[in-house]
Amino acid sequence: MLRAGGRAALRVGSRGWEPGPGGRRHCSSGPDGLKQTPLHAFHRQQGGRMVNFAGWSMPVQYTLGHLESHLHTRRLCSLFDVSHMLQTKVFGRDRVTFMESLVVGDIAELKPDQGTLSLFTNEEGGILDDLIVTSTSEQHLYVVSNAGCRDKDWALMQGQAQELRAAGGDVHLEVSENALLALQGPSAARVLQAGVLDDLSKLPFMSSAVMGVFGVPGCRVTRCGYTGEDGVEISVPADRAVELAELLLRDPQVQLAGLAARDSLRLEAGLCLYGNDIDETTTPVEAALTWTLGKRRRVAMDFPGATVIVPQIKGKVKRKRVGLTSTGPPIRPHMPILSPEGRPIGEVTSGCPSPCLKKNVAMGYVEGEHSRVGTVLAVEVRKKSYPAMVTKMPFVPTRYHTLK
Amino acid sequence: MALRALRRVGAGLAPLCPGRCGPLSSAWPGWAQAASARSLGTSPLLWSARKFTDKHEWVSVENGIGTVGISNFAQEALGDVVYCSLPEIGTKLNKQDEFGALESVKAASELYSPLTGEVTEINTALADNPGLVNKSCYEDGWLIKMTVDNPSELNELMSEDAYEKFIKSIED
Numbered sequence: 001m002l003r004a005g006g007r008a009a010l011r012v013g014s015r016g017w018e019p020g021p022g023g024r025r026h027c028s029s030g031p032d033g034l035k036q037t038p039l040h041a042f043h044r045q046q047g048g049r050m051v052n053f054a055g056w057s058m059p060v061q062y063t064l065g066h067l068e069s070h071l072h073t074r075r076l077c078s079l080f081d082v083s084h085m086l087q088t089k090v091f092g093r094d095r096v097t098f099m100e101s102l103v104v105g106d107i108a109e110l111k112p113d114q115g116t117l118s119l120f121t122n123e124e125g126g127i128l129d130d131l132i133v134t135s136t137s138e139q140h141l142y143v144v145s146n147a148g149c150r151d152k153d154w155a156l157m158q159g160q161a162q163e164l165r166a167a168g169g170d171v172h173l174e175v176s177e178n179a180l181l182a183l184q185g186p187s188a189a190r191v192l193q194a195g196v197l198d199d200l201s202k203l204p205f206m207s208s209a210v211m212g213v214f215g216v217p218g219c220r221v222t223r224c225g226y227t228g229e230d231g232v233e234i235s236v237p238a239d240r241a242v243e244l245a246e247l248l249l250r251d252p253q254v255q256l257a258g259l260a261a262r263d264s265l266r267l268e269a270g271l272c273l274y275g276n277d278i279d280e281t282t283t284p285v286e287a288a289l290t291w292t293l294g295k296r297r298r299v300a301m302d303f304p305g306a307t308v309i310v311p312q313i314k315g316k317v318k319r320k321r322v323g324l325t326s327t328g329p330p331i332r333p334h335m336p337i338l339s340p341e342g343r344p345i346g347e348v349t350s351g352c353p354s355p356c357l358k359k360n361v362a363m364g365y366v367e368g369e370h371s372r373v374g375t376v377l378a379v380e381v382r383k384k385s386y387p388a389m390v391t392k393m394p395f396v397p398t399r400y401h402t403l404k
Numbered sequence: 405m406a407l408r409a410l411r412r413v414g415a416g417l418a419p420l421c422p423g424r425c426g427p428l429s430s431a432w433p434g435w436a437q438a439a440s441a442r443s444l445g446t447s448p449l450l451w452s453a454r455k456f457t458d459k460h461e462w463v464s465v466e467n468g469i470g471t472v473g474i475s476n477f478a479q480e481a482l483g484d485v486v487y488c489s490l491p492e493i494g495t496k497l498n499k500q501d502e503f504g505a506l507e508s509v510k511a512a513s514e515l516y517s518p519l520t521g522e523v524t525e526i527n528t529a530l531a532d533n534p535g536l537v538n539k540s541c542y543e544d545g546w547l548i549k550m551t552v553d554n555p556s557e558l559n560e561l562m563s564e565d566a567y568e569k570f571i572k573s574i575e576d
Contacts, residue, residue, distance in 0.1 A: 066509050067484040260483075264509050329489050330507045352509050353486045382489070382505065 030057055037083035038179045038238040039245060046256055054148040056084040059258035069261040070355045073227055074396070077185025078257035079248055082226075084147035085180060087235060088157065089140045092171035098164050099133060099141055102156065104284060104303045106294030110135035115142075115206045115222060119284055119292055120156060125308030126280040127287065129153050130272060132224060134208045142208065142220065144180070144233070146274050178220075179241030183248060184231030184265075186399065191251045192232060196221070205230075205400035214247040216240045226262060228269025228398040264352050267361060270323060270393025276333060277321060277349045277363050285312035286365065288321045319346060320371040323395060324362040326388040329381045331362040338378040338385060345370055348379060354395060361395045362388070405459055405474055405506065405513040407481050449555035454542070455518070456567035462542070463518040463561070465552055470519055473546045474506065474537065477571045483508040485537040488530040490548060495523045497550065499557050504547070506537060515547065519557050525549040 028036050034057040043050065048059030059081070061069060072078055090099060099107045105118035115134030119127050129152070131145035145153045154175070161171050183192060189200050195214035198221075203209055208222040213234060220235040236244050248254050263273070272278045278287045283305070290313055297303050298310055324331060331351035336344045351362030362379070370377060375390040452465040460478035463470045479485070487507040497503050497517040505512045526548050530536060537545040552558070562570060 061483070065484055067486070070509070260510050329505070330487055330512065332512060353507060355486075355509060 032057065035084070037081055038241040039081045039083065042242045042245060043081065043256075048256070048258060051259070053259055054084065054146075054150075056147060058084060059256070061258040061260045062256045064255055064257075066260040066264070067355050069255065069257045070264050072255050073185045073257055073261060073265055074229060074356060075185070076253040076255070077183060077188040077191055077229075077231065078255050078261065079245060080182040080184065080257050080262055081179070081245075082182050082233065082262075083179040083238075083241070086143075086145045086147065086150045086153060087176035087178060087180060088143040088145070088154075089174045089176055090143060090157075090171065091140045091174065092169070094164060094169040094171045095141050096135075097169065098161060098171040099143075100297070100303070101164070102160055102304070103131075103133065104293050104297060104309070105133065106296050107133060107135065107141070109294070109296070112137040113208050115208055115224065117292060119278075119289065120145075120153065121284070121303060121305040121309070122280060123304050124280075125283040125305030125312075127274075127278045127282055127284060127289075128156065128280060130274055130278060130289075132206075132222070134222060136208060136220075138210070142222075142235075148275055176235065177238055178235045179238050181234045181236060181241065181245060181248070182225050182227075182231060183234065183254070184225045184227040184229045186230060187253050188229070188231040189401065191248065191254055192221070194251070195247065201401075202403070203401075204403045213244060216244050216247075219244070223401060226269075226271055227265040228271070228394055228396060228400075229265075230399050230401045264355060267350055267352055267363070268354050268356055268394065268396040269398055270363075270395060272321075272363070273350055282321070282365075283309050283312060283317070285309060286317045286319055286321065317368055319365040320368050321349070321363060321365055322371050322373075323391040323393040324348070324351075324360075324364060324377070324379065324388040325357075325391045325395065326360045326362075326379065326386055328360070328386045330360045331379050331381065331388060336380045337364050337366050337388070338380060339367075339370055340376060340378070342378070342385065345377070356396050360388075361391075363393075366390075405461060405478055405482075405515050407460060407478060407513055449552050449558065452558050454564060455558055455561035456564070456570075457516065457518045457561055458570065459516045461516060461518050463558075465558070468552060469524060470521060470550050470552050471546050472518060472548050472550065473541055474515070475567070475571075476541050478513075479538045479541045479545070482506060482513055482538075483510065485534045488527075488534050488537065488547070490526045490530070491523050493523050493526065497521060497523065499554070506534075517550070518561060519550065520553045521550040522553070523548050523550050 043059040047063040050057045051060045096108050102120050103118040115132050118133050120129045129145050129149040134142040136142050164171050193200050196211050198211050203223050205223050210220050213219045222233045225231040330353045335348040337346040339345045346366035348362050348364040354361045373390050373392050377388050378385045379388045450468050454462050454464040456462050460475045463472045485506050489505045491503045499520045501517045502514050503517045504515045527546050
């Protein structure tokens with residue numbers, strides 16, 4: 001049970017080791033029962049306002065404030081602690097077969113050190129989680145999945161690995177104890193380049209490499225993120241995480257950012273938040289994530305829920321995830337979406353005032369026939385109806401680093 | 405206002421002192437009691453020092469009109485205000501009625517009327533400059549003005565001192 005505020009929480013709590021996935025010690029728990037990343041004390045020292053996110057004590061913002069932090073990320077760059085996410089390594093000769101038995105993507109076709117966004121699905125075609133799978137050139141797959149689904153995903157992967165081994169397959173899993181730092185924004189690459197020997201201009205979006213970063217050896221650097229900007233996620237040994245964060249912050253263009261900015265940035269970029277925009281009741285086609293379904297996999301129909309999902313690609317879906325923009329009062333989750341005639345046709349799943357666009361942006365599901373870009377619908381905000389237009393996402397153009 | 409943002413764990417507590425909003429001292433301390441005493445009669449209440457609700461709104465009365473805003477504690481917890489939903493002039497409010505909301509990027513916080521009365525004016529400067537609520541919560545960032553239909557309701561609100569004790573007790 002979360003104890004609000006309180007001086008007790010100011011003690012740096014390292015008692016109470018929690019067995020993480022696989023029965024191994026992963027992270028410490030504070031006196032409030034929340035899990036702590038390796039940067040917990042560092043966040044508090046830096047003025048982080050800590051909140052409970054998925055059972056973790058995480059910084060929602062620092063002294064810069066939400067709005068400034070968001071804008072700073074798009075102007076220069078921000079550093080986020082995302083160590084709460086689950087990092088899993090999949091080893092073994094059958095690791096690709098294993099992974100494909102759980103996700104919708106063409107994993108076998110990934111080039112060495114290439115990654116992709118993919119989805120765990122269930123037999124009903126619903127999404128169990130979204131994740132990034134990277135096929136490393138070090139004989140393992142590197143998988144990053146959501147903190148809120150940690151236990152669920154671990155049980156899913158372990159269960160499937162055990163089944164595969166029982167059938168004679170060769171696969172085993174390892175949870176990475178590393179911290180994970182995200183450096184995001186137009187100057188992220190320049191900041192990072194000063195601390196690495198690799199030529200980052202040759203590391204395109206969704207590719208990964210292991211390198212020393214500002215003297216910390218063996219960091220996995222992946223060109224990806226959750227903001228729509230260029231940037232990286234750096235997997236760093238836990239005992240060097242604070243050191244690396246401090247070294248990155250030596251560049252005056254880098255500011256710490258928390259979960260508040262993370263959420264408004266990803267929404268402007270049109271990226272889904274599991275639990276809000278996608279969940280076990282939404283199929284990839286309904287969620288406008290058809291592109292994650294591998295070309296080969298659609299034909300083979302060899303992923304969970306394929307018999308539900310594949311027919312939806314050419315056929316009709318009852319509802320579709322769309323982007324909405326409006327002016328007036330901000331649109332928030334659970335607000336009803338109405339047809340032009342005022343009939344409820346869906347619900348908002350994410351929404352906020354966009355710091356960059358100075359209008360409201362939102363995502364929600366609407367009946368298929370009302371999902372065309374440009375359709376003017378309405379959203380009910382505190383019992384009054386305001387027009388909202390179906391808008392193409394991303395709302396703010398993305399600036400991923402691609403090799404042309 | 406509904407301050408969900410108040411639930412916090414650990415350090416990073418907002419400072420208790422008014423900070424950017426300026427000191428909370430009453431301009432005419434001796435007159436406060438005199439002014440309130442007059443309200444016990446049938447004449448309308450003309451003036452009252454700033455009083456606070458447990459939902460972090462404040463109201464002060466001048467020439468019979470109440471000006472309503474949110475406290476420094478509230479604006480700190482809310483973060484940058486990006487949109488103000490305010491009622492129309494003429495709206496009749498009962499004490500504790502929801503009369504609008506202040507929106508930060510993250511969430512909306514509802515506003516509750518400290519008194520019973522009719523809205524006479526809204527702060528139109530907030531349409532283009534909602535950040536005034538953060539920068540000047542007791543002055544330029546006022547929200548609405550309203551009539552004071554039941555002056556005795558002011559006695560049910562907290563004085564500045566009582567409010568400061570109140571917020572200390574929530575933060576513990």
